[in-house]
Amino acid sequence: MTENGTEKRLELYGGVWGGLVPLVVLVGGLIWLSVEEMGGTKPFWACGWMAIVAGLFFAKDKHEYCRAAMRGIGDKTGIVIITAWLFAGVFGKLMVSGGLVKGLLWLGMMTGAQGAVFVLIVFVAAGLFALGTGTSTGTCIALSPVLFPAGYYLGADPALLATAILSGAAFGDNLAPISDTTIVSAYTQGATMRDVVRSRFPLAMVAGAIACTIFLLFGGGGTIKPLPELQAQMDPSGAFMLIALLVVVASALSGRHIIESLIYGNITAAVIGVLNGNMALSAIFSIPAKRGVSTGLIQDGISGVVGAIIFALLILAVTQILVESGIMNRILKFAEKFIINTVRQAELSIIGVTILASIPISANAPAELLVGPSLVKPIGEKFNLAPARRANLMDCAVCTIFFILPWHIVVAAWYAAIVASAESFGITAPPISAALYNPYSWALLAVILFSAITGWNRKYADKQTAQTNGFEG
Template identity: 80%
Template sequence: MQKKLDLYGGVIGGLVPLLILVIGLIWLSVEERGGTKPFWACAWIALSIGLFFAKDKKEYCKSAMRGIGDKTGIVIITAWLFAGVFGKLMVAGGLVNGLLWVGMTTGAQGAMFTAIVFLAAMLFSLGTGTSTGTCIALTPVLYPAGYFLGADPAMLALAILSGAAFGDNLAPISDTTIVSAFTQGASMKNVVRSRFPLAISAAAIAMGVFLIFGGGGQVSALPEIQAKLNPSGALMLIALIVVVTSALSGRHIIESLIYGNISAAIIGVVSGNTKISALFSIPESRGISTGIIEDGINSVVGAIIFAILILAVTQILVESGIMRRILSFAEKTMVSTVRQAELFIIGITILASIPISANAPALLLVGPSIVRPIGEKFKLAPSRRANVMDCAVCTVFFILPWHIVVAAWYAAVVSAAESFHITAPPITSALYNPYTWALLLVLIISVLTGWNRKFESEEDAVDFEDKIKTTA
């Protein structure tokens, strides 16, 4: 039995670290200064002030260290390290121009090109695991290209944002996929397999919307973008196939990411898009990057440190009994069936994601301490808990303007529009993001009907059958 952490002020004293953290995150997010690095200070202040409410200061520090040393957190951090490098390798290998080539050589115009842009963004975000990176990388080329090929400006821009949301929701290397899976104790194989029907159903609905409403503009030539076409970049999708295939075969996500990293590096070098020296080399002077590997690791440092701090704060909340009280209240007042449990998971996840400008931290806040205990009480399979939580966080999050990805997407749209002297839609167009609304609809239907729901016994049986087939 874990020792309870006693705090002065009881429940109020226990809530102090959480309140300080959330207020800081909301403040930075509303001021459009949010991000994993700016969030560091909020978590640091929360931990520091919380110490003075602890009756046993030594036990408080031990509690924080137990959170930091949690094996779930270690897996998440390690996976992020390799996922960060993988994303950089995919971009360096020419994936952007490869997808541009796919889109521009089809001869599609208007609504059809908007649909192709959505598909390209889906593939890019699946391959890199970053929704923000997808918007930043693809918008400068695909938005003006679609504009001059007769696409509706608002729907064209939303096609990129929707595709980015799809990859964030499904990619095995996405931070939300990694966090949702490992905070629920789920294997990546089960998560990706069972989440695919939900994500692809929402994508199909969104694709229909883009095909119906994505056209209406005027077609004209754009030779500047035609000059950037490079089909060899599309070969980088092979590396994505390697990662997904390995993960679905039951191999550990770290192992799968290493195979993907090696494949991406080899394909990039063989295709001529990446130089070996770009991967790693001795820099000319101290402080300069050693190459893509260092850049990839550096790209996730902010998220890793914030995750460590969040895990420390969450552990203190758990050991102080605050989370147990919240769960007890929920179970007595609104959660008495498995359907209500899943609806509660959706609600608490969306609620946590609304004020915070990054979605992985929202999952870290509610995943281990609220979602997992409630799901376990109703015997929901780990993958089902992870899927309900991850799908929920990828809905409203992708329509609110103070969130990092929406802000980055709109900045890229405005920049591309200014570069080619074309119009940009208002940022409020994000509120109509087809994929996220479709995903919310699919998720609610799944909960109400029981479609795609699995329980622990069912998942254990499937895992046992897979093990028998593997050894046979």
């Protein structure tokens, strides 16, 4: 702000076109890598770096341009997101090491379920794993090698069996309080984790119920064959790791900070993993035999999120430059003038802009970082939408189309795991186009569109606005 109270704008040569240079370089690089199936948080680093460098040469005040980039990196929202990621990454590693995969397989196999019922169990198991670890990609990689062949030999339809794993990953990614998309959507909108999880629950569960119905109706039809090899991969003690997930969820819903909740969850997961014999204390932390070797699961968990953290910092820097140059404000004014006139249109715009951002980019949390602070938040605030409502619309939107397109990281990882497991057991894998039928993602898209159009589950920042507007939009 200047001394007379007016907003000081970062000026660039070329006006709007000069200001668009960082955005074009960033998005262009992300799309290029994604289409070439080389996307990922670490490959994306170069795109963010080049976007900042390119924009510098269009800035009239280079010193202020650099300060704007640093203000973005030091944004308090980004600090919360990064800290949460650090503890969520360790939590996921502890859950896997504690035997969660073997425990979920045991739960599924011991029911005696076959055909369509087992496909439903696979969806639920994948959802629980994603809820417990906060990673959709990790869910597909960890569960596909055991659940796909198990379901194949228990009479499941191969295509729906495979998509049940992908759907469960999307469900968990959508709802988990430790998911990167949940963390980003909540804290870019200034929402508490308790409000976000509570208000998102009905949306996710309705979509989940629709997906369950589809799996039950069409998930069978295969031939049942014995597969004793999978018995060795079952371990009932691993199911106790779900207690750590309950600790995190209960703590977050009670109003405690997500960092505090994750610390309680980490401790619980470590204790249960040691008690059930699936991990030793030395696996969590120990002095390595030589320099360069990991000190244990804590280091591994942090290492696993470093790529996302650095890319998030670069995204925040580019976004701050776009905001201070006035580009995002111009986009908003255009949208408000010609597109957004009611709360219904505002919500549909939030859904649309998030989906559009997620289509070319092969990772969904960066898509939220790109549009959350700069577009979604000001659109929602103008119509007094509650922070949790804005976060839920954005998070649900980024878990729809994103989970069906083959150039996205999670779909590519899912299909690679399916193919590898099929080859290991000498069975046939469905084509990658099976992802296009992902029941949960399509159901979730229908649910959030219904919610935005009818006003169901809509919450305002204050009660007076809610009483004035009702559900009319």
